[in-house]
Amino acid sequence: MIDLKLLQKDFDGMSAKLSRKKVDISLIADLKNKNDALKIAKTEFETLQALQNTMSKEFGIYKKEGKDVSELKAKVDANKINIATALEKQREAQEELEALVMAVPNIPDDNVPDGTDENDNVEIKKVLTPKEFSFTPKEHWELAEQNGWIDFERGVKLATSRFSVSFGMGAKLERALINFMLNFNSKRGFAEVSVPAIVNRNALKGTGQLPKFEDDLYKIDGQELFLIPTAEVPVTNLFADEILEESQLPIKMTAYTPCFRKEAGAAGRDTRGMIRQHQFHKVELVALSKPETSDEVFDEMVACASDILTALELPHRLVILCTGDLGFSAARTVDIEVWLPGQNTYREISSISNTRDFQARRAKIRFKDGKQNTMVHTLNGSALAVGRTLVAIMENCQNEDGSITIPKVLEPYLN
């Protein structure tokens, strides 16, 4: 959630920044008007309420002293009607404002490049050089089937399209990768947590998936519960509604969870293979930090994810997302794209975001900043998407006969 106080103070500055993210100026103006309207409605209600409170107290005193209350009661009854209308007005204003503000995305950092889509993202650096193949490298689905690692048809049989089943070394590698990544992240100071894969509406509001993106989520029928699209949701919300001690920060966590996405709007994209599945494994990094150190923590997270790929000997590049490609909650995002020789392109394998205080304000995660309470900064990033890592290993480590040479760092995890 954006800071409404700041909007009031610096409307022009804020709307200029938000318009970089394609937010309609008229919507921001509307937001400010609604906020002002709410303030007026609130003041009106509170004045009436204060009067009512005073009279009610008098009423009690009158009764005690045995005085006649009929005149006072008439006044109080009359005021009661006014209060009811004022309250109703305030409630309406509140609801209108909330509906609007919950749908406004985060403000991009000043140094995020302008752009309309992923083509305007800016490469920061490349790590490791893709190796030359003396043959035409195959795509991962071909390798996966040839090695008997992944069965796409049986996934469809059990569920529906975009589900798959891993067998043998494919299944083992998934497990190995999860363990390897969790250990790697732990060594970098991210404490391991294990969280529910089902969360309530409130948690999803806290991190920004709701109310705007309900169509992307799997909802449990008849219950206000959803399958998580990412561990970011439960892990970030661990500290919702809490006021942390300054000494606790930064809190750095890592968690493995399955992730579930409807992939609404992705029809026809990546239908083949396991790039885009409805259910996938992911190891996530989440951090809460003081505002002044969140950039530092962000860099640590990017380095952590990138170093995992380096350890796996997978060539990749870092890309900073432009304003048009930035997610709803993010102020700044760096994507890590891994090289896929079969597809002859770099594909996203990790996305690391600093949401500043956007999620913290929604989820009410604060810390004691001297005498006052201040919103923390929340950060999240994949380290890494497991299925896509497996894809990258298959394509990068393939031999001419279709066999795959497993990266050395994984050996301890496969015995």
Add this chain to the structure above:
RNA sequence: GGACAGUUGGGAGAGCGGUUGAAUCUACUACCUUGGAAAGGUAGCGUAGGGUAACCUACCGGGGGUUCGAAUCCCCCACUGUCCA
């Protein structure tokens, strides 16, 4: 699935329908005391919004109701605990 009990401030734990945002204990912070500490004393100590300020408003699991007035009474829901099937 059924019955009963509970949900109050960081923790523990009071609270008759009226001046209670809430006793008390504890924790915490500052100061006094001390050579230093302990003990003791004094003061402060929930969150959010509004106001230059005095101060005002809201919040006692969530939602609704009764009442001039609700932490307190009624209804619904959620959660926790105990017992039963």
